[in-house]
Amino acid sequence: MKRRVAITGMGAVTPLGVGADALIERWTAGETGIEDGEGRCDAFDPGDFMTRKEARRSDRFAQLAIAASEEALGEAGWSDGIPYEPARIGCVIGTGIGGLGSLEEQENVLRERGAKAVSPLSVPLMMGNAAAAALAMRHGIHGQTYGVVSACAAGAHAVGAGTRMIESGDADAAVVGGAEAALTGLAAAAFTAMGATSPSGISRPFDKRRDGFVMGEGAGVLVLEDAESAERRGAEALGEVVGYAATSDAHHLTAPEPSGADAARAIELALEDADLTPSEIVYVNAHGTSTPLNDRSETESLKAALGDDARRVPISSTKSAIGHLLGAAGAVEAIATVEALRRGAAPPTLGWEERDEDLDLDYVPDEPRPLAGGNGNGARPRVAISNSFGFGGHNAVLCLRG
Amino acid sequence: MEAGVTTDRVEQVIFDGLVEVGADRDAVSRDASFEDLDVDSLDLVEVSQIVEDEFGVELEGDDIKDLKTVGEVIDLVVARSP
Numbered sequence: 001m002k003r004r005v006a007i008t009g010m011g012a013v014t015p016l017g018v019g020a021d022a023l024i025e026r027w028t029a030g031e032t033g034i035e036d037g038e039g040r041c042d043a044f045d046p047g048d049f050m051t052r053k054e055a056r057r058s059d060r061f062a063q064l065a066i067a068a069s070e071e072a073l074g075e076a077g078w079s080d081g082i083p084y085e086p087a088r089i090g091c092v093i094g095t096g097i098g099g100l101g102s103l104e105e106q107e108n109v110l111r112e113r114g115a116k117a118v119s120p121l122s123v124p125l126m127m128g129n130a131a132a133a134a135l136a137m138r139h140g141i142h143g144q145t146y147g148v149v150s151a152c153a154a155g156a157h158a159v160g161a162g163t164r165m166i167e168s169g170d171a172d173a174a175v176v177g178g179a180e181a182a183l184t185g186l187a188a189a190a191f192t193a194m195g196a197t198s199p200s201g202i203s204r205p206f207d208k209r210r211d212g213f214v215m216g217e218g219a220g221v222l223v224l225e226d227a228e229s230a231e232r233r234g235a236e237a238l239g240e241v242v243g244y245a246a247t248s249d250a251h252h253l254t255a256p257e258p259s260g261a262d263a264a265r266a267i268e269l270a271l272e273d274a275d276l277t278p279s280e281i282v283y284v285n286a287h288g289t290s291t292p293l294n295d296r297s298e299t300e301s302l303k304a305a306l307g308d309d310a311r312r313v314p315i316s317s318t319k320s321a322i323g324h325l326l327g328a329a330g331a332v333e334a335i336a337t338v339e340a341l342r343r344g345a346a347p348p349t350l351g352w353e354e355r356d357e358d359l360d361l362d363y364v365p366d367e368p369r370p371l372a373g374g375n376g377n378g379a380r381p382r383v384a385i386s387n388s389f390g391f392g393g394h395n396a397v398l399c400l401r402g
Numbered sequence: 403m404e405a406g407v408t409t410d411r412v413e414q415v416i417f418d419g420l421v422e423v424g425a426d427r428d429a430v431s432r433d434a435s436f437e438d439l440d441v442d443s444l445d446l447v448e449v450s451q452i453v454e455d456e457f458g459v460e461l462e463g464d465d466i467k468d469l470k471t472v473g474e475v476i477d478l479v480v481a482r483s484p
Contacts, residue, residue: 053424053440116454120447 002167006230006237007400009078009223010335011071013064015039015216015322018048019071023332024339027321028347028368037201038183039216039323057121058134059099060181064219064328065131066138068177073139076223076235083233084225086142090171091132092161093147093221094154094178096327096390099126101184131179131219143171149327151390152287153246154178155220156330156398160244162224172229177221178331191215194254196291203324204351205288205317206295206363213289216323220331239338240401242383243274249393255293256389260301263395267305267385270397276383278309282372283346283384285337286363288317289324298387299359314371316364320350330388334398341382341402344371407457407483413476419452420445420472432473443467449475457483 012019015033016026018041026033033039041064046055049067058066073079082089102125109117124130129147136145144165148158155178162174191197191213198212230237247266251257271278284306287298302310318333319325325332340346345368352365373380386398413432421427423445430439436446443463450461459482461475469475 051424056424117451119451120444124444 003169004227005163005166005241006225006227007222007239007241007338008225008230008235008237009072009074009076010238010338011068011075012218012220012332012335013041013044013067014218014325014332015041017043018067020335020339024336024343024347027318027336028343028345030348030350031321032350033322034203034214034216037198037214039214039325040183041218057124059102059125059130061095061099061179061219062131062134064181064217065093065177065179065221066134068179068219068221069135069139069175072175072221072223078223082140084173084229086140088143088172089141090143090162090165090174091136091141091145092158092174092176093132093135094158094327094331095128095131095147095149096151096154096180097182097187098128099130100182100187102126104184104186135175139175141175150394150396151392152324152326152329153388153390153394153396154327154330155332156334156386156388156396157246159222159241159331159334159398160246160396163241163244166224166226173223173225175221175223176331177219178328179219180326180328181217182326183215183217188215196254198290202351203290203320205286205290205320205349206299206356206359207352208354208356210290210292210295212291213319214323216325218322218325218328218332220328220335222331222335239341241398242401243270243276243399244397245269245273246394246396248395251393254391256297257393258297258300260297260304262393263298263301263387263389264304266395266397267301267387270385270399274383274399276399278306280383281306281309281313281385282382283337283340284313284315285333285340285384285386286315286317287387287389288319288349290319294389295359298389299361302361310361314346314362314364314369316346316349320352330386330396333388334386334400337384337386337400338402341371341384341400344374344382345369346371407480409476409480412457412479412483415452415456416449416472416476416479419449422452423448430472432476433471435471453479459483
């Protein structure tokens with residue numbers, strides 16, 4: 001039998017502020033971190049978390065991951081010493097693009113001042129595994145460590161990879177998550193050119209007037225531990241990763257397959273992995289990008305995978321409050337999901353006002369929704385699914401218990 | 403290349419460069435070793451770029467890989483300056 005995977009620490013830096021509490025509390029209260037059409041982490045100051053030297057050797061995406069990891073490891077009780085053999089801890093951090101800001105900066109140096117002026121730090125700043133490397137070095141992690149690159153599914157793939165590592169016995173613990181800092185001129189122009197981002201600058205997933213996603217930046221990091229080991233050392237489990245699955249559309253470079261068939265299969269496989277039925281799911285944290293195509297195909301996939309329960313279960317999108325954090329989204333949303341389950345309330349899909357034909361599920365407009373189940377004696381444990389889908393047709397679904 | 407490069411001027415540029423790459427200003431001196439300053443080969447390439455911009459003196463990896471202290475680099479740059 002595979003080992004259970006407990007979540008013992010969570011940390012987030014998002015446009016709603018520094019900390020997982022800022023994310024869940026402000027989102028649940030209906031506040032938005034989106035300003036002037038983007039979700040920037042204005043409250044984040046690298047100097048609060050790292051030396052000047054560490055900061056200049058890390059692209060902003062890695063800096064955000066470092067900050068999120070400090071919170072997560074602190075909550076797990078790892079700050080005064082890591083309770084596992086370092087070689088038995090893994091580290092997997094997803095990103096959509098990596099150190100894009102550093103790449104653009106050095107491209108300018110190359111054009112303006114020539115090859116000899118290009119920084120020797122360029123490669124370690126821009127490489128997609130930089131955040132995973134930074135966390136391993138900072139925390140002394142010696143198990144398998146790598147970055148996951150699967151566009152907007154990367155954060156969820158990273159959580160899934162760490163989960164599998166522990167389930168299989170390859171590791172006893174894993175520091176996993178996602179990080180992204182791609183609010184650059186090139187990324188904005190490129191996403192605009194492909195018609196993915198919102199011309200209105202408004203994130204309103206599943207609303208009839210949705211016109212694209214709003215770019216955001218941030219990071220989410222979770223500490224996963226073999227549940228029995230965590231219990232033995234007296235650690236509090238904030239939740240569990242009870243199921244995970246990933247599939248591929250093999251359909252189009254960017255567009256989701258319209259029927260959502262492979263996304264639905266990922267949801268079904270994640271439920272199967274968790275040994276759960278749709279009737280036991282109390283909440284869905286949707287990928288919900290606010291693009292016309294995603295929100296339609298995701299609705300189709302939920303109907304296909306959950307059947308009649310798709311109409312019962314509250315579905316909301318974190319992207320309505322913070323925008324699309326690309327490779328960080330899956331990790332940040334997993335954290336939001338666990339916190340929603342722990343607090344017993346589904347935060348609302350902000351900005352949802354007008355029903356689109358066929359998008360006829362319960363997207364939790366206006367107010368947070370109390371969730372069924374509970375954490376007390378005899379109460380049915382709350383379980384949710386968190387969807388992440390990436391350009392390229394990558395689907396990753398986590399099944400989480402709060 | 404600039405004429406009239408003085409040892410003081412080279413020292414000032416290299417000290418500032420080391421601080422720029424993250425060394426503690428109070429710890430930077432002629433006698434400080436790069437190990438003590440936590441300055442590695444990547445940092446030294448950055449300092450070399452600053453030196454070349456400022457004095458036109460090129461420092462290749464082979465020139466500096468065996469140097470242990472800040473003073474040794476200063477002396478090398480001064481010796482190679484016009």
